[in-house]
Amino acid sequence: MPKTISFRSxxxxxLFWSVxxxxxxxxxxxxxxxxxxxxxxxxxxxxLTFSIVATILLxxxxxxxxxASGKSLGEIIALKxxxxxxxxxxxxxxxxxAFGCAAYQAGNILGAVAGLHLLSGFSNTWLTLAVGxxxxxxxxxxxxxxxxxxxxxxxxxxxxxFFAVALFAEPAWxxxxxxxxxxxxxxxxxxxIGLIGTTIVPxxxxxxxxxxxxxxMSEMRMGVSLAVLIGGLISGSILVACILVKGPFSxxxxxxxxxxxxxxxxxWLFGFGLFAAGATSAVTAPLAAAITARGxxxxxxxAWTAKSPSFRAVWMIxxxxxxxxxxxxVKPIPAIILAQAINGVLLPLVAxxxxxxxxxxxxxxxxxxxxxxxxxxxxxxxxITGFLGFYxxxxxxxxxxxxxxxxxxxxxxxxxxxxxLVGSLLWRLYRR
Numbered sequence: 001m002p003k004t005i006s007f008r009s010x011x012x013x014x015l016f017w018s019v020x021x022x023x024x025x026x027x028x029x030x031x032x033x034x035x036x037x038x039x040x041x042x043x044x045x046x047x048l049t050f051s052i053v054a055t056i057l058l059x060x061x062x063x064x065x066x067x068a069s070g071k072s073l074g075e076i077i078a079l080k081x082x083x084x085x086x087x088x089x090x091x092x093x094x095x096x097x098a099f100g101c102a103a104y105q106a107g108n109i110l111g112a113v114a115g116l117h118l119l120s121g122f123s124n125t126w127l128t129l130a131v132g133x134x135x136x137x138x139x140x141x142x143x144x145x146x147x148x149x150x151x152x153x154x155x156x157x158x159x160x161x162f163f164a165v166a167l168f169a170e171p172a173w174x175x176x177x178x179x180x181x182x183x184x185x186x187x188x189x190x191x192x193i194g195l196i197g198t199t200i201v202p203x204x205x206x207x208x209x210x211x212x213x214x215x216x217m218s219e220m221r222m223g224v225s226l227a228v229l230i231g232g233l234i235s236g237s238i239l240v241a242c243i244l245v246k247g248p249f250s251x252x253x254x255x256x257x258x259x260x261x262x263x264x265x266x267x268w269l270f271g272f273g274l275f276a277a278g279a280t281s282a283v284t285a286p287l288a289a290a291i292t293a294r295g296x297x298x299x300x301x302x303a304w305t306a307k308s309p310s311f312r313a314v315w316m317i318x319x320x321x322x323x324x325x326x327x328x329x330v331k332p333i334p335a336i337i338l339a340q341a342i343n344g345v346l347l348p349l350v351a352x353x354x355x356x357x358x359x360x361x362x363x364x365x366x367x368x369x370x371x372x373x374x375x376x377x378x379x380x381x382x383x384i385t386g387f388l389g390f391y392x393x394x395x396x397x398x399x400x401x402x403x404x405x406x407x408x409x410x411x412x413x414x415x416x417x418x419x420x421l422v423g424s425l426l427w428r429l430y431r432r
Contacts, residue, residue, distance in 0.1 A: 025155050025234050026281035027111020027274055028104065028198040031336040033235050036191055037242030038249045042171055042178035045239060047192050049179055051199035052232035054381045056225050058351060061358045061370070061378070062205045063220050068368035073206050074295020076357045090296040093353065098318065100202050100343040101289040105322030107339035108285055109135075110332040112278025114251050118271035128326040132319065135282045139315050155280070158273025159234030165241035165261045189395055193388045194337045197344025199235065200385075203288040205350050206295060250333070282322070286315035345389035351382050352425065359429055375429060379422050387418035 036044040062073050069076065081089050113127045120127075184192050242249075245257050251274070258266035293314045294304035304311050325335065355378045357363060358370050370378070391414040 025159060025231055025277055026104070026108060026198070027114070027278040028107050028194075028281075028336050028340045029231075029235055030238060030274060030277060031107075031111065031333055032191060032194045032198050032340050033239040034242040034245070034254050035249050035333065035337060036188075036195060037239035038245035038253070039191075040185055040188060041243050042175045042240065043183055043185060044188060044192055044195060045176075045178040045236065046180055046182050047195040048199065048232065048235055048239065050182075050384065051196045052228060052235075054196075054385075055200045055204075055228045055232075057374070057377050057381065058200060058205055058354060059224050059228065060221055061354055061374070063224060064217070064368055065357060065364065067217060067220060068364045072291075072295045073354060073357060074292050076360075076363055077353055078296055079363070080357070080360065093349070094293055094296045096346050096349055097203055097206065097292045098289045098314070100346045101285045101292075102318050102321040103339040103342045104201075104203075105282060105285040105318050106325035106330070107332075107336035108278045108282040109322045109326040110278075110330065110335055112275045112282060113326060114332045115271045115274030115276070115278060118251060118255055118274070119268065124329070125327065128323065131279065131282060132323045132326075134279065135286070135319055136316075138283050139286060139319070140312070154269075154273055154276040156234070158269055158276070159237060161258065161262060161266050161269050161273075162234065162241045163237040165244065165258055165266070166237045168261050169240050169243050171240070171243060189388070189392055190341045191337060193344035193392050194340035195344075196385060196388065197342070197347060198340035199232070200344075200347055202343050202347045202350040203285070203292060205354055206288065206292045282319075285322070286318040289318045290314040341392060344385065345392060348382050348386040348389055348421070351378070351385065352421075355379070355382065355425060356428065379425060382425065383418045383422045386421045387414050390414045390417045 033048070036047075065071070065073055065076055071079070077093065078090055081087075109128060109131050112131045113124055116122070116127045116131070117124060242254060242257070244261065245253050247253055251270075255267040255270050258270050290311045294311060297304075355370075355375070358378075359375065361369065391410060394410045394414060
């Protein structure tokens, strides 16, 4: 990775490493990819391929906004929708992002606790309180760069171990079509949108808009692309490795598979890596919510410094929600997958604002705005994620209200919603 992409100082450097490297492989990624591999083999690998390409495109666009304007995506949205009359729009977007952060936070803590439980066997209640106390102390102090880097290295080593296990998987050659051929088996809709939501993290689009500050365009693009590709390689390795898991999926089954393939040390590394992934992300999610609030709601910058009461109140609420769900003895694997799916559903909403911002002539000069190919690519991303998100909403609604829509029409209605969404965006871009 180029030297110019390394941490400089302060918050922007923290966000770069925590979001693009360590937190990119959080417990949600480990859980959803492992579940996908153990249950469906390589069938859902295409969702990772799509997610990696989409993540590079969307985060590059978010970082390009900062290069051109010196403002984050949240600040751009606040600038475009000023005043009390449009404040409700910014509040609604913040609530959506904060809701996603809270969902992630529950999964982060549950994942970190699951990793510690594999290592120690201690009570989940005490482990949850310990993880919560660690997250609180790091967020309060605001000085956790070194710890994030160390834990991020542990996550990387865990990914290397999964890569080694994946070499023993040896799936049939024809199964690799799952890398590029879309297919959603019966009952895999939630897991599919979870794979996308855990890779194209919606709040990262707000955070990534700060990583390019002070860099040239080529340096920023190389840094974003390399970081996401490395994360994608680790995610893919976990999915491929877990086709070796025997019996029902569980963290214990994954640890047993790693032990059988590489030895007892690999099981220990999986437990510690799962904890490290959860611990780094348990700091990132509350922090992301607070930074999003500062961009969207912070009319006075002085009132939203890192140690201001309003800034701290936001991350405290997100942290408290994550702790609450963890202490309720929620089963970690279903809860983590659901958290990723929730963020997958929220993703199109954030992507729409990003697409409009990166085409705005009032904000960006012509050489920084999207070209035709970039707009087509982003519209495809919005269309696919919109389809999958709405499909899962209808599926969930039908479980509560069975007569809301016949099962055979779910796909058609979701496709219509996606086409209408893309069509309305095309019209807005054309008018500009």
